[in-house]
Amino acid sequence: MELGSQNVGENLGVLEKKSIAILREARAQFRNPAALWSTGKDSTTTLWLCRKAFFGKIPFPVIHIDTGCKFPEIYEFRDRIAKEWGFDLIVAKNEEAMRRGVSPEKDRFECCTELKTQALKDLVEKKEFDALILAIRRDEHGIRAKERYYSPRDREFKWNYKDQPAEIWDLYVKPSECSHTRVHPILHWTELDVWLYVRREGLPTNPLYFSKDGKRYRSLGCVPCTVPVPSDAKTIDEIVEELEISKTPERAGRAQDKEKAYMMQKLRSLGYM
């Protein structure tokens, strides 16, 4: 383990440096960026990287999209960390759709689009954000594996995945003529990388990730559409061990990934994360 962990440190160091450089590029190039935070391990890691990149203080707002049906642990974690880390938290809600009674029982696709994508779209328009920092990773989902570090969304908020811009070496170009740009600073990390980093940095972790009654959440979403996976991992060490042998995909417990083929593609083409 001694020799192994040394190498792991090196790998994490390389990942971290690249992400920090991307965050600083984004801050230098965009007028009004914001970060998205689900309170999950990836976006919490990204906020931590922001704190490192900007010497302790996150210099832009942090957005949490609230569908009204998140786990209680998510709200508790959100409010505690926002206070401890002292950033400007904006909670985005599509209250109009909530009043209309949009729900996954009726239509899952509509629910994700209305309560998440539309809520974000309204906020981006109101606050005139020109960049959104998102913690998606290539290894999470095949559709996300097709992404760029800088990924423009058009005037209608859509992702033109058929004609994505060139992105050469580490020369990230701010796209013109778009509603905003998605910036993906941890696109190159894997799920295991994130947990190794969470362990190394001692980052706060939502309790839902740890096993209770033989099950744990591997990816956090809304209560009706997220199920836990069988697992006995009660600590980060045990999660790392589990991931090294696991054959189950990370988002196996997330309904929007498998409901219908191409649901993720369609959601994302409309501006979903």
Place this chain on the structure above:
Amino acid sequence: MDLPKIGLVLIGHKDHGKSTLAGRLLFDSGAIPEQKLKEVEAELKIAGDESFRYAFFLDMFEEERRNGLTIDVMQMPFRSKRYLYTIIDCPGHREFIKKMSTGASQADAAVLVVSAKEGIQEQTRQHAILAKTLGIRQLVVAINKMDLVGYAEEMFLEICNKLRTILGSIGYDDPPIVPVSALDGENVVRKSEKMRWHKGLSLIETLDENIVPSALPTGKALRACVQDTYRIGEKEVIVCKILTGALKAGDLVYYDPPGRRGTVVKIEGFENEAAGPGDSIGIVMDMDVGAARGQVISHPENRARVPRSLTAEVVIFSDKELKTGDTIRIRCGTAEANCTVQKLLEKIDPINLIASADPPSSLKNGDVGKLVLSPIEPICIEEYSEFPELGRFIIEDRIGTAAAGIVLRVETKKMR
């Protein structure tokens, strides 16, 4: 368990089997989860063509699966005995040069996939020269679809001979060439019983044996590009990325252009004594040096150069033609500058990959050529052979990245 990482781009003509080979590499190395297998089974029934099985692991868009055609770059990891590879699967279609270049620019090594049945085609040559121009030094060739030529050695040798000449002429001398059938899994991960005449290794063994990870540059002079400046309390912190060399507190450094100098007082929140290649750091200076994004930091004994003109090799992937006299905007490191296209020197012939005898009148989408640029605004830029990250640049247009280039030579001003 933490293996060195290799970015591996698959290049070559459309329908020569890049995605199928990528899928086979992933599948045979156990990188495809069961749920994905089931999803692909269902998709194969809709497509009604079993031969797409392996390509469907990477072609995730509905349109890609319906048309059997990769539209955009895909990256997926798999493990071998020696490395953690990231497969970068690119579209082969000629209209998708900017996407192929996007994928290739992220890679340490390339696998050129050539169909044994169709042999060398337009994008076989074009992708090879693009990979070379984008700085990929390591190349392995896979002659695919050996099943379609009855696993015949003659067919393999015939293509090998032609390929060696072409690849040799652009600087890929004697690359390893492996016969495979991605569809049948012959000689990709496991050795083939059907090609006993092939005494060499399987494709994955060949890669493990021949490819080395790109190492961080050592023993070079300091070059760091300034990303931004932050005001933190009373202090100005200059954030920069170190490309080569080392930087430590107490160093006297220049900021070019315009070239003011000062002493580094402190590296913020940094534990090691000296910062090195790859580090993204924040530094505090002893005085106001007028630091700004786009400048390059270097030591007095080997200062960053601000050239009067430069000769470069470029790959064009925009519809706008490039002509002598054009004003273009280039980006190198964190710097941007307008340049004049002083002269077009040559264009690589896409058939035999030899430079044209006469200077071309323009360079257009898909072309590789040499040109001379003269910066209108001062910018630090170096020769690729010496400082790779400051010796490569992109040309921007209204839409985004329009071309990529490598600097072969720089001419420096006589007076700074």
